[in-house]
Amino acid sequence: MNQIPTLLTERFGLFRTWGSFARVAGWVVVWCVVIGLILSPAGPNIDDRDHAADTPASNVRYLSPTSRQDFGGFLAPHDTDPNDEQFTVAWIGGSEVKLDAVSVAGEVSNRIASFGDRTVQIDGYTLIAPRPIDVLRAIDSAVANDSDAIVISINAIWLTDEWSMRSWPNLDVANLGTLWRWPRSWPWALSLTSPAEVAWRVSRAASPVVGAQNRLNERALEIVDALDLTSQPTEAAAPEDPDPRLPTDPTTFWLVQEYGPSVMDDTTQRVAIMVEGLDVDSPVADSFNLRILEQVQSAGVPTLMYVAPFAPAAMADPTFAAAAQQVEAYWTRLANTNTSPIVEIEPTPMTAEFAESAAFNDVVHMRDAGPFADVIVPRLCANWRTAHPTWECS
Amino acid sequence: MKPYVLEAVIGLLIALLLLWVAIAAVTDVPFVYQGL
Numbered sequence: 001m002n003q004i005p006t007l008l009t010e011r012f013g014l015f016r017t018w019g020s021f022a023r024v025a026g027w028v029v030v031w032c033v034v035i036g037l038i039l040s041p042a043g044p045n046i047d048d049r050d051h052a053a054d055t056p057a058s059n060v061r062y063l064s065p066t067s068r069q070d071f072g073g074f075l076a077p078h079d080t081d082p083n084d085e086q087f088t089v090a091w092i093g094g095s096e097v098k099l100d101a102v103s104v105a106g107e108v109s110n111r112i113a114s115f116g117d118r119t120v121q122i123d124g125y126t127l128i129a130p131r132p133i134d135v136l137r138a139i140d141s142a143v144a145n146d147s148d149a150i151v152i153s154i155n156a157i158w159l160t161d162e163w164s165m166r167s168w169p170n171l172d173v174a175n176l177g178t179l180w181r182w183p184r185s186w187p188w189a190l191s192l193t194s195p196a197e198v199a200w201r202v203s204r205a206a207s208p209v210v211g212a213q214n215r216l217n218e219r220a221l222e223i224v225d226a227l228d229l230t231s232q233p234t235e236a237a238a239p240e241d242p243d244p245r246l247p248t249d250p251t252t253f254w255l256v257q258e259y260g261p262s263v264m265d266d267t268t269q270r271v272a273i274m275v276e277g278l279d280v281d282s283p284v285a286d287s288f289n290l291r292i293l294e295q296v297q298s299a300g301v302p303t304l305m306y307v308a309p310f311a312p313a314a315m316a317d318p319t320f321a322a323a324a325q326q327v328e329a330y331w332t333r334l335a336n337t338n339t340s341p342i343v344e345i346e347p348t349p350m351t352a353e354f355a356e357s358a359a360f361n362d363v364v365h366m367r368d369a370g371p372f373a374d375v376i377v378p379r380l381c382a383n384w385r386t387a388h389p390t391w392e393c394s
Numbered sequence: 395m396k397p398y399v400l401e402a403v404i405g406l407l408i409a410l411l412l413l414w415v416a417i418a419a420v421t422d423v424p425f426v427y428q429g430l
Contacts, residue, residue: 013397027405210416
């Protein structure tokens with residue numbers, strides 16, 4: 001192996017001076033740019049993302065990544081609505097808003113055709129289990145995409161801190177500046193954003209090849225698989241059964257560490273524990289939730305934040321009901337600090353308003369989002385009228 | 395002249411390697427219990 005540097009320096013005369021190193025580094029940059037221009041792959045767009053179609057069908061556009069290997073962030077929709085003929089609504093939330101074919105946003109979209117003289121277009125900024133920091137990034141993207149209104153589904157888990165829940169670290173790359181704008185969140189910008197993420201962001205912006213990395217990655221895998229002569233797909237061994245002691249994600253790991261394996265047997269009990277958090281008091285959660293409120297206040301568009309409704313069966317569980325009360329009390333306190341007339345926080349889960357027709361798969365995931373859509377549609381229209389008093393939903 | 399051409403060629407090889415890594419590095423890394 002030592003023969004290669006010897007060959008380069010002594011026979012070919014390379015790397016004998018710092019200037020030689022600098023020229024090679026310069027060529028690396030030049031070639032990266034040239035290769036990007038030659039290949040010129042199209043940037044990521046929302047059609048690349050494999051969302052399950054809504055049932056019933058809706059015209060909601062889902063702008064968020066469905067995979068943690070997609071560093072594109074929340075993508076801008078195709079048509080930029082240059083004449084501002086649409087009333088664009090950014091619906092931010094987790095799996096309680098959109099999971100597989102069930103979509104609260106989709107059901108609402110099918111119930112509101114227009115607001116004033118504008119057609120209503122709902123854009124889904126939905127992830128599985130977003131952190132508050134992911135919500136901040138979604139708000140940033142929604143404002144950049146000229147949204148006319150924002151809806152945020154408040155996840156009960158946001159009472160605990162950033163590290164005790166699942167995360168979408170790829171968004172740390174996508175909206176790098178989110179935490180740098182406010183001096184008091186600079187420590188979080190330093191702690192949550194690594195130098196590697198800055199480098200990813202810069203390289204994504206500088207090179208179209210890196211920007212299209214998610215799509216190109218699939219092709220790269222195909223090439224690697226084609227070149228793999230040692231294990232043909234037909235000969236591939238069946239996947240081994242996972243070790244039952246292994247948790248599926250960090251949240252599961254910490255829950256089992258803290259409460260024992262039996263915590264995974266009852267979803268309602270588990271979620272109740274998660275709501276209360278692994279810490280009783282979390283100033284980190286307070287800081288981020290306050291920041292969410294401040295960010296929507298400064299966005300200047302009507303915003304409805306609501307605590308996602310819980311299943312009636314879960315509310316009947318005393319442990320869970322106590323946790324739900326904790327959530328309501330927390331957001332009531334935060335709502336009392338709200339000074340914007342166009343921002344509304346609904347801290348009470350609206351379960352009671354559609355309990356008779358509610359259909360849930362578990363604590364927060366609905367089997368049919370229609371009954372909840374019937375409840376929230378008038379609330380949304382009332383919120384939008386705070387900014388446009390003479391307009392009506394139809 | 396020859397060293398300058400070789401520098402450009404080496405720069406090309408490094409650029410190809412970097413771009414390949416940039417594309418391949420986005421693969422999800424599953425959580426693995428470390429036994430701690």
